[in-house]
Amino acid sequence: MSDPGSLVVRAILIIPAVSAVLLAFLPDDRTTARLNVLGTLLTLICAVTLFLVRPEPGLFLIVDDVNVVFIVLNTFVGFTTSVFSGSYIAHELETGRLTHAYLRFYHAMYQTLMFAMNLALLANNVGLMWVAVELATLTTVLMVGIYRTHEALEAAWKYFILGSVGIALALFGTILVYLASSSVLGEGLEAMAWSVLVQRASAFDPALLNLAFVFLLLGYGTKVGLAPLHAWLPDAHAEGPTPISAVLSGLLLNVALFALLRFKMVMSANSGALAPGPLMVTLGLVSVVFAAFMLYRRDDIKRMFAYSSIEHMGIISFAFGMGGPLANFAGLLHMIMHSLTKSAIFFSVGHIAQVKGTQKMDDIRGLTVSHPLLGWGLVLGVVTIVGLPPTGIFMSEFLILTSTFARAPVLAVVLGLGLLIALGALLYRLNGLAFGDAVGSNAPSRASYVPLFTHLAVVLAAGIFLPPLLVSWFQHVAELLG
Amino acid sequence: MDSFALDVAHLFAGSLVLVSFMLLYQDRMFSLLNIFALHAFVVSVSVAWQAHIQNAPHLYITAAIALVVKAIVIPIVLHRIIVRLGIHRNIENVVGIGQTMLGGIGLVALSIMVMLPITTAEGTLVREDLAFALSVILLGLLMMVSRRNAVGQVIGFMSIENGLILAATGAKGMPLVVEISVAFSILIALIVIGIFLFRIRERFDSVDLHALDRFRGERP
Numbered sequence: 001m002s003d004p005g006s007l008v009v010r011a012i013l014i015i016p017a018v019s020a021v022l023l024a025f026l027p028d029d030r031t032t033a034r035l036n037v038l039g040t041l042l043t044l045i046c047a048v049t050l051f052l053v054r055p056e057p058g059l060f061l062i063v064d065d066v067n068v069v070f071i072v073l074n075t076f077v078g079f080t081t082s083v084f085s086g087s088y089i090a091h092e093l094e095t096g097r098l099t100h101a102y103l104r105f106y107h108a109m110y111q112t113l114m115f116a117m118n119l120a121l122l123a124n125n126v127g128l129m130w131v132a133v134e135l136a137t138l139t140t141v142l143m144v145g146i147y148r149t150h151e152a153l154e155a156a157w158k159y160f161i162l163g164s165v166g167i168a169l170a171l172f173g174t175i176l177v178y179l180a181s182s183s184v185l186g187e188g189l190e191a192m193a194w195s196v197l198v199q200r201a202s203a204f205d206p207a208l209l210n211l212a213f214v215f216l217l218l219g220y221g222t223k224v225g226l227a228p229l230h231a232w233l234p235d236a237h238a239e240g241p242t243p244i245s246a247v248l249s250g251l252l253l254n255v256a257l258f259a260l261l262r263f264k265m266v267m268s269a270n271s272g273a274l275a276p277g278p279l280m281v282t283l284g285l286v287s288v289v290f291a292a293f294m295l296y297r298r299d300d301i302k303r304m305f306a307y308s309s310i311e312h313m314g315i316i317s318f319a320f321g322m323g324g325p326l327a328n329f330a331g332l333l334h335m336i337m338h339s340l341t342k343s344a345i346f347f348s349v350g351h352i353a354q355v356k357g358t359q360k361m362d363d364i365r366g367l368t369v370s371h372p373l374l375g376w377g378l379v380l381g382v383v384t385i386v387g388l389p390p391t392g393i394f395m396s397e398f399l400i401l402t403s404t405f406a407r408a409p410v411l412a413v414v415l416g417l418g419l420l421i422a423l424g425a426l427l428y429r430l431n432g433l434a435f436g437d438a439v440g441s442n443a444p445s446r447a448s449y450v451p452l453f454t455h456l457a458v459v460l461a462a463g464i465f466l467p468p469l470l471v472s473w474f475q476h477v478a479e480l481l482g
Numbered sequence: 483m484d485s486f487a488l489d490v491a492h493l494f495a496g497s498l499v500l501v502s503f504m505l506l507y508q509d510r511m512f513s514l515l516n517i518f519a520l521h522a523f524v525v526s527v528s529v530a531w532q533a534h535i536q537n538a539p540h541l542y543i544t545a546a547i548a549l550v551v552k553a554i555v556i557p558i559v560l561h562r563i564i565v566r567l568g569i570h571r572n573i574e575n576v577v578g579i580g581q582t583m584l585g586g587i588g589l590v591a592l593s594i595m596v597m598l599p600i601t602t603a604e605g606t607l608v609r610e611d612l613a614f615a616l617s618v619i620l621l622g623l624l625m626m627v628s629r630r631n632a633v634g635q636v637i638g639f640m641s642i643e644n645g646l647i648l649a650a651t652g653a654k655g656m657p658l659v660v661e662i663s664v665a666f667s668i669l670i671a672l673i674v675i676g677i678f679l680f681r682i683r684e685r686f687d688s689v690d691l692h693a694l695d696r697f698r699g700e701r702p
Contacts, residue, residue: 125657125658127656127657127658127661127662128658130662131658131661131662131665134665134669135665138668138669138672141672142672145676156676157632157676160673160676161626161635161639164639164669164673165623165626165639165642168619168639168642168643168646169619171646171650171662172615172616172619172646172649175646175649175650175653175656176612178653178656179601179604179608179612179653182653182654182655182656183603183604187654187655187656188655188657189657191657192656192657192658205600205603207599207600208600208601210600211596211597211600
């Protein structure tokens with residue numbers, strides 16, 4: 001286990017863990033914010049080297065076509081968010097919303113969250129993956145409640161209870177998967193290693209796998225935020241610090257969905273098992289349509305984009321539920337594009353809420369006049385997220401819709417309606433937010449624009465050109481997904 | 483495996499379901515805590531017995547954690563919190579006790595009907611342990627939805643966790659059981675600390691979306 005690949009894998013886990021400990025004990029604010037950026041940057045560099053060296057899969061950790069892109073995405077968004085977080089937190093300290101002690105706690109938790117999410121993505125052992133998702137849930141709960149206002153505590157509590165029940169159900173599903181595999185593979189670690197499970201899944205008892213998948217879908221589905229299991233999501237997004245909303249939407253939902261995908265591959269490798277497609281299609285469609293209508297009734301800007309995340313998670317589940325090489329490919333692409341775009345939107349929303357001093361959309365008007373860069377950043381972000389061409393989101397949604405039209409036109413009509421309704425809601429709101437006469441504070445913003453526009457540029461570039469290596473990985477994963 | 487070992491394991495798993503039912507009809511905060519301590523005690527004895535008959539010494543650690551953390555420390559801490567916050571009055575139930583019990587019986591029947599037919603390949607012990615464990619989990623969920631206050635929900639959640647530990651130890655030779663039970667203990671410790679630090683009182687602890695939306699002014 002001393003080949004360069006496995007060293008890199010260990011570094012991806014050890015750097016955030018060490019940074020978390022350091023940040024918990026270092027007193028000075030300026031250094032801690034920089035150290036936070038440095039920690040995530042080093043992790044990102046290590047993650048990128050995974051494109052070049054790939055370690056042999058072990059019983060606990062694995063790097064394969066399925067997770068390599070997500071690890072890089074995770075560390076990349078972790079890095080850009082830490083840059084954004086630096087300027088966001090400076091403002092929070094000035095206004096006194098956060099004290100120095102809480103700031104130390106915040107940074108330590110940020111790195112712990114990065115560690116947990118990287119571990120969940122790297123884990124080959126399904127039990128280890130569960131522990132990592134649980135750790136990620138705990139750290140985000142603590143960060144959602146960090147402002148200690150009534151609303152923040154309530155949001156954290158709600159997230160805590162629903163999230164805990166979700167992961168409890170997921171654990172039961174994991175135990176059932178172990179039971180199904182241990183009668184074939186024998187007792188021990190092999191029976192929990194995902195790479196072994198996928199190879200031998202055809203011999204597993206299908207009935208046991210079916211039941212296990214129902215529990216896993218409900219459990220991890222709660223963490224993904226699929227309707228009707230989404231109740232925690234808008235509150236957690238609205239009440240926590242905005243960098244956490246960006247990481248929640250951009251990364252944690254993806255991680256939970258990724259865990260679900262690992263199990264879906266096991267299901268599709270077993271010919272006797274129930275097709276997980278219809279379940280995921282139903283949950284996905286319900287989420288899309290429900291969230292699309294809910295978008296009209298929001299008056300808090302962060303809650304609105306939280307509902308938009310529910311909608312997109314619905315689209316992605318729908319795509320994986322439909323299955324087939326094209327829809328799966330589009331689903332994977334959409335996961336990446338949504339993650340980049342939504343975190344970019346939260347970057348701009350975070351600064352907007354800070355300069356305006358409010359999250360109420362009625363009190364925010366004319367952003368392109370008062371804060372041109374932030375305003376146009378938001379406009380670009382929203383135009384991208386609703387799926388207008390030529391961005392990456394347009395491409396993935398177009399692929400999902402066209403491949404569905406070919407196989408199940410009725411479902412495609414419902415999905416298309418949901419997308420249009422959401423588009424209407426977001427553009428209608430955007431019009432009020434970005435244009436017209438400026439209302440509220442005109443104070444200049446010391447925002448960091450680099451993360452925001454980098455994300456948007458990547459999404460735009462992906463709409464025009466996808467690297468062939470990425471395409472070939474995704475095609476392979478799409479095959480495995482069945 | 484001799485039939486005596488099997489019968490004893492059965493007895494413990496069955497008693498856990500019984501204690502879960504007892505949790506459902508408690509209407510006083512302190513008696514709820516006592517019954518939960520009993521619940522945790524039964525689960526730790528059951529795990530210790532499994533450790534003995536499966537020759538799996540690491541499971542004794544899980545049993546010890548269950549005994550010390552959940553049967554002793556958490557009930558005492560919760561007791562103090564309840565006294566300090568002054569919330570030891572009766573527990574509000576969303577639905578009546580009669581309906582809750584009927585629902586519970588239905589859930590146990592459901593879990594037996596679901597688990598037994600699909601686990602025919604496993605040994606008797608695993609099959610029935612899993613059926614009991616699923617019953618405990620479903621009864622815990624029922625308890626969480628039928629209680630309005632935070633402490634009741636937390637105890638419901640901890641009883642779900644006991645059910646999961648039973649399932650994990652019942653699945654023979656499952657790796658990482660100890661690690662998972664440690665992770666769960668941390669989770670629970672945080673929940674309990676959360677109740678205390680955040681002073682979550684009766685009024686704020688609902689997970690009801692409507693109440694929250696009204697509070698935000700998003701609904702008339």
